[in-house]
Amino acid sequence: xxxxxxxxxxxxxxxxxLLLLAPLLGLYPVFVMKLLCYAIFACAFNLLLGFTGxxxxxxxxxxxxxxxxxxxxxxxxxxxxxxxxxAGVVGAGFIGLLVGLVAIRRQGIYFAMITxxxxxxxxxxxxxxxxxxxxxxxxxxxxxxxxxxxxxESDTTLYYVVVALFVACFLAISRIVxxxxxxxxxxxxxxxxxxxxxxxxxxxYKLLAFVLSAALAGLGGSLKTVIMGFATLSDxxxxxxxxxxxxxxxGGVGTFFGPAFGAGIVIxxxxxxxxxxxxxxxxxxxxxxxxxxxxxRKGVVGEVQAYLERRRRAASKAAA
Numbered sequence: 001x002x003x004x005x006x007x008x009x010x011x012x013x014x015x016x017x018l019l020l021l022a023p024l025l026g027l028y029p030v031f032v033m034k035l036l037c038y039a040i041f042a043c044a045f046n047l048l049l050g051f052t053g054x055x056x057x058x059x060x061x062x063x064x065x066x067x068x069x070x071x072x073x074x075x076x077x078x079x080x081x082x083x084x085x086x087a088g089v090v091g092a093g094f095i096g097l098l099v100g101l102v103a104i105r106r107q108g109i110y111f112a113m114i115t116x117x118x119x120x121x122x123x124x125x126x127x128x129x130x131x132x133x134x135x136x137x138x139x140x141x142x143x144x145x146x147x148x149x150x151x152x153e154s155d156t157t158l159y160y161v162v163v164a165l166f167v168a169c170f171l172a173i174s175r176i177v178x179x180x181x182x183x184x185x186x187x188x189x190x191x192x193x194x195x196x197x198x199x200x201x202x203x204x205y206k207l208l209a210f211v212l213s214a215a216l217a218g219l220g221g222s223l224k225t226v227i228m229g230f231a232t233l234s235d236x237x238x239x240x241x242x243x244x245x246x247x248x249x250x251g252g253v254g255t256f257f258g259p260a261f262g263a264g265i266v267i268x269x270x271x272x273x274x275x276x277x278x279x280x281x282x283x284x285x286x287x288x289x290x291x292x293x294x295x296x297r298k299g300v301v302g303e304v305q306a307y308l309e310r311r312r313r314a315a316s317k318a319a320a
Contacts, residue, residue, distance in 0.1 A: 033162045
């Protein structure tokens with residue numbers, strides 16, 4: 001195992017330890033759980049953009065629809081939280097399949113615009129559906145008990161469930177990317193005509209990546225509803241799609257930890273500055289994003305990785 005791999009594993013181990021100790025370190029569990037939900041959302045989006053090369057402007061449709069599905073099933077149909085979350089993930093994946101079948105044959109801006117247009121249709125569906133609460137959102141969703149046995153009313157108990165799901169999601173994305181399927185996705189991103197010439201059915205690979213990304217985005221939305229106890233129209237609004245793009249680019253497209261890091265920056269700034277500067281928080285985040293694009297072209301984590309790689313190459317040349 002090389003030094004870079006050892007350093008990466010050590011970094012992940014430290015981050016996991018910090019996550020597990022966060023409640024003991026005085027961090028508010030609900031805030032960290034909310035951050036992890038958006039980190040899952042950003043990592044799911046990065047699977048599509050960073051490793052497949054498809055820019056979707058409609059990922060809020062999957063995040064928001066899963067949030068409403070989970071909230072309605074738990075509140076009105078008395079589903080246990082794990083069944084509600086599973087239904088939200090499946091529902092988001094199914095919507096992703098429908099959107100993908102329409103959009104996947106298009107490329108570039110046409111693909112992005114189709115996803116955005118369909119996402120707006122989902123948004124208006126959430127607004128007009130009789131069970132969503134309209135502009136008031138779906139309020140008063142109980143946390144319930146996991147498998148009917150473990151009560152999630154305690155923030156600490158729910159926190160460790162969310163951490164476990166986040167780690168599982170992160171490992172799943174890593175496994176997908178490093179699998180033969182993931183290597184084909186990278187080839188499609190780098191040179192789609194070459195992938196076609198080698199006999200790969202590119203549209204099928206992209207569709208499967210789209211559905212997986214949508215389902216994982218739905219996991220983030222479902223968890224957010226269980227944690228916060230409500231689902232709102234902002235979860236499905238086009239601005240949410242913009243936020244997840246911002247998180248991914250800020251942290252580093254095509255990196256594993258970058259989107260989660262970017263989500264942490266955006267959510268932390270929103271939480272810290274919302275009461276102090278009000279709506280100006282959007283302007284501040286925008287300025288930070290512009291500065292990041294100018295200074296850190298690969299995102300914060302991407303630039304750090306590039307710097308370490310340059311140092312490793314320089315050391316290898318010096319040793320030779």
